[in-house]
Structures are given as C-alpha cells and as structure tokens.
Amino acid sequence: MSAQVAPTPAANVPTAVNGAMPAGQPMMNAQAPMMAGGPMPVPEVQTASASLYVGDLAPEVSEANLFEIFNAIGPVVSIRVCRDAITRRSLGYAYVNFQYQQDAARALEELNFEPIHDRACRIMWSQRDPLARRSGANNIFIKNLESSIDNKQLYDTFVAFGNIMSCKVATNDKGESRGYGFVHFEKPEDAKTAIAKVDGKMLKDKVVAVTKFISRKEREAQHGERKFTNIFVKNLPETMTTEGLHNLFAEFGKVTSSFLSEPSTKTPPRRYGFVNFEKPEDAVAAVEAMNDKEVETDCKIFVGRAMKKAERGRMLTRKYEESRREMDAKNRGVNLYVKHLADDVTEADLHELFSVHGDIKSLRIMVDPDTKASRGFGFVCFDEQESATNALTELHQSVFHEKPLYVALALRKAERQNQLAQERHLRNRAPMAGMPGGFYNPMMQQQMMMQMQGMQRGMPGMRFPPQMLAQMAGPQMGNPMFKQNGMNPMARGGGRGAGRGRGRGRGRGRGGAQGPPMSQPQVQMPPQQKPAPASQAAPVAAGQSLNASDLAKLEPGLAKRAIGEHLYPRIEKLHGAERAGKITGMLLEMDNSELLHLLENEAELGARATDACNVLVQYEQSKQTTTA
Numbered sequence: 158m159s160a161q162v163a164p165t166p167a168a169n170v171p172t173a174v175n176g177a178m179p180a181g182q183p184m185m186n187a188q189a190p191m192m193a194g195g196p197m198p199v200p201e202v203q204t205a206s207a208s209l210y211v212g213d214l215a216p217e218v219s220e221a222n223l224f225e226i227f228n229a230i231g232p233v234v235s236i237r238v239c240r241d242a243i244t245r246r247s248l249g250y251a252y253v254n255f256q257y258q259q260d261a262a263r264a265l266e267e268l269n270f271e272p273i274h275d276r277a278c279r280i281m282w283s284q285r286d287p288l289a290r291r292s293g294a295n296n297i298f299i300k301n302l303e304s305s306i307d308n309k310q311l312y313d314t315f316v317a318f319g320n321i322m323s324c325k326v327a328t329n330d331k332g333e334s335r336g337y338g339f340v341h342f343e344k345p346e347d348a349k350t351a352i353a354k355v356d357g358k359m360l361k362d363k364v365v366a367v368t369k370f371i372s373r374k375e376r377e378a379q380h381g382e383r384k385f386t387n388i389f390v391k392n393l394p395e396t397m398t399t400e401g402l403h404n405l406f407a408e409f410g411k412v413t414s415s416f417l418s419e420p421s422t423k424t425p426p427r428r429y430g431f432v433n434f435e436k437p438e439d440a441v442a443a444v445e446a447m448n449d450k451e452v453e454t455d456c457k458i459f460v461g462r463a464m465k466k467a468e469r470g471r472m473l474t475r476k477y478e479e480s481r482r483e484m485d486a487k488n489r490g491v492n493l494y495v496k497h498l499a500d501d502v503t504e505a506d507l508h509e510l511f512s513v514h515g516d517i518k519s520l521r522i523m524v525d526p527d528t529k530a531s532r533g534f535g536f537v538c539f540d541e542q543e544s545a546t547n548a549l550t551e552l553h554q555s556v557f558h559e560k561p562l563y564v565a566l567a568l569r570k571a572e573r574q575n576q577l578a579q580e581r582h583l584r585n586r587a588p589m590a591g592m593p594g595g596f597y598n599p600m601m602q603q604q605m606m607m608q609m610q611g612m613q614r615g616m617p618g619m620r621f622p623p624q625m626l627a628q629m630a631g632p633q634m635g636n637p638m639f640k641q642n643g644m645n646p647m648a649r650g651g652g653r654g655a656g657r658g659r660g661r662g663r664g665r666g667r668g669g670a671q672g673p674p675m676s677q678p679q680v681q682m683p684p685q686q687k688p689a690p691a692s693q694a695a696p697v698a699a700g701q702s703l704n705a706s707d708l709a710k711l712e713p714g715l716a717k718r719a720i721g722e723h724l725y726p727r728i729e730k731l732h733g734a735e736r737a738g739k740i741t742g743m744l745l746e747m748d749n750s751e752l753l754h755l756l757e758n759e760a761e762l763g764a765r766a767t768d769a770c771n772v773l774v775q776y777e778q779s780k781q782t783t784t785a
Contacts, residue, residue: 206258206261206282206283206285207234207254207255207256207257207258207260207261208252208253208254208255208261208282208283209227209252209253209254209255209261209264209265209280209281209282209283210251210252210280210282210283210284211250211251211252211253211278211280212249212250212278212279212280212281212325213249213250213276213278213279213308214238214247214249214251214273214274214276214278215249215274215275215276216246216247216249217247217274218238218247218251218273218274219238220237220238220251222273222274223236223238223251223253223273224236226268227253227255227264227268230255230260230263230264230267230268231255231256231257231259231260231264232255232256232257233253233254233255233256234254234255234256235253235254236251236254237251237252238250238251239251239252241571244571244574244575245574245575245578252283261282264280265281265282268280269312270308270309270312277307277308277309279308279324279325281322281323282322284322294345295322295341295342295343295344295345295347295348296339296340296341296342296348296369296370297339297340297342297348297351297352297367297368297369297370298339298367298368298369298370298371299311299338299339299340299355299365299366299367300336300337300365300366301337301364301365301366302326302334302337302360302363302365303360303361303362303363304333304336305334305361306326306334306338306360306361307326307334308324308325308326308338311324311326311338311340312340314355315340315342315351315355318342318347318350318351318354319342319343319346319347319348319350319351320342320343320344320347321340321341321342321343322341322342322343323339323340323341324338324339324340324341325338325339326338327339329467339370348369351367352368352369356368383462384437385437385440385441385462385463386413386434386435386436386437386440387431387432387433387434387440387462387463388406388431388432388433388440388443388444388460388461388462388463389429389430389431389459389460389461389462389463389464390402390429390430390431390432390447390458390459390460391427391428391429391430391458391459392427392429392456392457392458392459393427393428393429393430393452393456393458394427394428394452394453394456395420395427395428396453397417397428397430397452398417399415399416399417399430402415402417402430402432403415403432405447405452406443406447409434409439409440409442409443409446410434410435410436410438410439410440410442410443411434411435411439412432412433412435413433413434414431414432414433415430415431415432415433416431417429417430418430431463440462444460444461444462447460448460448461485569488538488567490542490545490546490566491518491538491539491540491541491542491544491545492536492537492538492539492545492566492567493511493536493537493538493539493545493548493549493564493565493566493567494534494536494564494565494566494567494568495535495537495562495563495564496533496534496535496562496563497533497534497560497561497562497563498522498531498533498534498535498557498558498560498562499533499557499558499559499560500530500531502522502531502557502558503522504520504521504522504535507520507522507535507537508520510552510557511537511548511552514539514544514545514547514548514551514552515539515540515541515543515544515545515547515548516539516540516541516544517537517538517539517540518538518539518540519536519537519538520536520537520538521535521536522534522535523535523536545566548564549564549565549566552564553565554750576714579714580714580717583714703719703720703723703753703756708720708749716749717745717749720745720749720752720753720756721741721742721745723756724741724744724745724752724755724756724762725738725741727756727759727762728740728741728744728762728766731763731766731767732766732767732770736770739773740766740769740770740773743769743772744765744766744769
C-alpha cells in the first residue's frame, strides 16, 4: 500500500453502488476500491441468515416504503421498523427478512448507502447474538477524520483490507461529522492489517489515527476516574469580581486562569465563571468543598467539572428523564385528568368536589398564560389509588356547573397519542366484509363511500358518522404486504427501479423485465373477527347490564370491546350470525354514550341495525352487478 490512503473524493462517489457507473461519472480511485468483481461475499458468521439490519433511516420511513425498495431485489418475508414503545416514533432502524439468502446478499451489495427519503441508509447483516454485537471484537476506531468523509467513503477506504460487517461515521444532531468513525471487520486479521496500514496516514488532507476499539467502560477501567482541571461555577452574586473569584478558589491550589461572565438580566442577577487549576486533584478538592456552599446570604453556588455544551445537554436530559420516570411511577393510578370544566369553576370548587373521595395531594386548573382564563381542564392527584378510582367511577360523566365532566387517568401526551393510534389500528385492520381475499381496491372503496353517503341523504333516520363510513368502506391499508391471491400490487408497476436493469451478470434487474417474474410474499392479513365471547375477556359479563360507571373503569379499547360483547348477541337475533359481526363493527364507531342508549332501547337498536344491514345488502348487490 502507498504512503497515503486517499479515499474517493465526494465528487467522485457515484450515485449507484451496484457496479453500473452512471453516465459522466469518473472511475473510483484505485486505492479505495469497491467490490466490483462480483457480488459481495456472504460473511461466514451469517451463512444461515437472510436477515438484514437497515440503519440511519429517516423518521418518516415506514414498512411500506422499505417493502417497495427491497422487494424489487427478491421476495421479502417480513419487515419491521423498530419504534419507541410509548411514542411509536421510528428509532431510525429496521430489519428486513428475505426468503432467500442470495437475495439478502444482493440487497446488501446494491442498496447499501443508497438514499431512502433523501438520507443514505446503512445496511449490514443482522446479528442476533447481543454479546457478539456488544463485544467490539474486530472493531476499529478512526479519529481525526476530515468533515466531508461519510459512511460510503469510509467504507470504500477500508474494504480493501477485508469484508466489512459495519461502517459508520459518528454525526451530531444536524447530521454533521464529529470527526471519528468505526469499522467492524469480519475477521480479526483484517482489522489488524487495517490498523497497521492506515494508522498515521493521510486521508483527505488529514492524518488519521486508527486503533482497536475500546469501550467506555474499558477506558475508564484502564485510566481510572476521569481527570480534569477546569471547573464551572454558577449562581455567583452580582458583586463578584474576577479577582474575587480567583481568591475564592486559590486556597485549593494554584489557579492558572479564571473567567467571570457579565451580570445576567434575570432576577436576582447571577453570574457564572470558570476556574482552571494546575493539578487535577486541586480541581477535585475545590468541587467537593465549594459545591452548594453559601458565599453570601441566600446565595449558594454550584461548582462542578466544566463540560462542553453537548455533554452537559446530554447529562441534563438524562437527569430529566430519570426524574420524570420516577414521578410517573409515583403518580401512576392516582393522578386524574378532568376536562369539560365550566369557565367559572375555580380550584376551590374542584377541590370541594373531589375531596369527598379522599385526601388530595395536589390540584390544578390549567389557565391561559396571558389572560389567566380557564382552559377548561385540570388535574387532581390523590394520595391513594383507591381514592382516585372512586372519584373516577363516581364523577365521570356527572354534571358539574351544568356541564358533564370527563374524568380519566392522566397520561403523558405521547402515551395518549399511542393509545389513540392503537385504537384506530384495531378498528381499521380487519378487511371489509364482502371483499374477496382481503383485496384493497381504492376505486371500490370510493364507490362504496359515495353510495353510502347517498343512502344517508335519502334516509332521514340514518346518521352514520364519517368514521363509520370510512370503516364500512374498508381499512386504510398502510402496509402493502397482504395476500393478493399470489399477486403483489407493486409487481405490475415494476416497483423501485422498474425498467432499469441493475443486476451484475445475473440476468435479472431490480423489478425490470430482464428475467422471469419474482415470486411475491403472501402474508395473510388477519381475518375479521367477531367480538370475543364473554368467557375469554369480559370486563362486564354479557348477561349483566352495562352503564357509564362500568365503562369509566375500563381503558377505551376494553370499553368498546365490552359494548361489542353486549351488542353482538342482540344483533345476531335480528339479522343472523352471517352479518352480525359486520353490523356490530359498524355500530361500534358511534360514541359510547349513544351505544349505551341503544342497549337500553331495543326499538332504536333495531332501527339502527336494520339501516346498517340495508347498506351492506345494497353494497353487496352493487358489487355483484359490477362483477357481472
């Protein structure tokens, strides 16, 4: 290898990584070769795997987007985008499982570093053993990287030394390089060769240092506790001077420099500063002795190790998350959310209403910060869970100041959004009855919506809400991986890269017409289910009456289920078992209060069920006419 290892400049990096150079692109630098001599070899440790890890994904990338891209390579068995358990936001990585291992290897070769939603993805073989992922074996660390070097250029530089399992340049929140990266080789001898050949060499006008990767715990064990000489001091009084700051800490050792900020505009005004000692032990002694010390009346200062802004931000965020989790655990089941409050309701009125059910720890009505007017909701936190449960049961939907109250357990915004999303998913996931094989046909859905809306205008007693119309017209299918009687909806359109042969001598392109059509995965969508019998999961037995207080004790999803278990037997008697499940699902889109009214009024229930049945009959007849 020459004295300098020059990675491919950004201008020379082709947009295609499958060996077919785009027009007008120069050849890659010979000292940073790609695996151009055929398909990428499958790692020995993964010979039985057809599963890929796909990282660095944009937040909006979904399973459907990935299916469209990867299914053009070969049949995909399953795809999962990993999401936060509470917020359901994407964590930025996913797993793609192919039916055949050679297709997975080809996807790794062709799609690695390809942009997905304008962000280059990073693909590697899925390593299911967590010990192997965290061991750091065969992993090297490269620092002092030039800021323009990205994952692909780092890969192109080190692939000459052996097969690379993973390659990543560390970036900040803005996507800018932090000047260091990691390369994980398949074999230990390849990692040693890369260290020996590249360490101390120049990459893009910068001399880089390449070493074996050492985890933070191992570094701390080797070097002991982190040493520092620079300390940060805040909450200093306005009268503090630079000389006074120097003298305040001089007793702990020799101070090489000090800095004091200008007074702040806050009330009371406070200042901050930095003090740098000659010896680390003096800095440690100053932190231990001066932190939380009162230097003037009602003026306690904070003293700690000086940190960069990003490091301090991470530390404060971690502390905030820990305190929030502790608070959530402490208030779980005792904190109530109350809304639909009248404008004239005060905190004293709310306290008087709820205090009869137990001791109240805290209570607050939320107000507008400018006008101080009530925003119509608040929170009541009890000392004991039993008191909170009694208050929720007795006061939910009760009339207070001429308005019915809504009382429920308080949830974080992310938890509430996740709960609502799960409810919508459960309502919409079942295929529309009468559509064969679980087909999702947008034209048929639109036609049925128009028919039902026309029927609604022609039937004075027929009042289906828009949510029910959408449910009756069919589910909003966000995932294309559903059974289509052996046909994939994207196969006819060619998928990603249709008409462009991009294979490497294999005689088939990525969705083009260079070879026989690829088989498509047939993942059966869950069939429409009838409401579960009361013996399986019945919060309120089907034989008992159902009222608002019973529903208030249940989560929203279980409340709907309980109503469905009471509705289904009655509808089955009226219209038979064949249509009972469909009609019940349609009616469950109504508000719980209206459904309770239907359960109490047999005539009204019969009328609503008959209207829904007529809609289904007309839809089935129109479908048969269209088919004929």
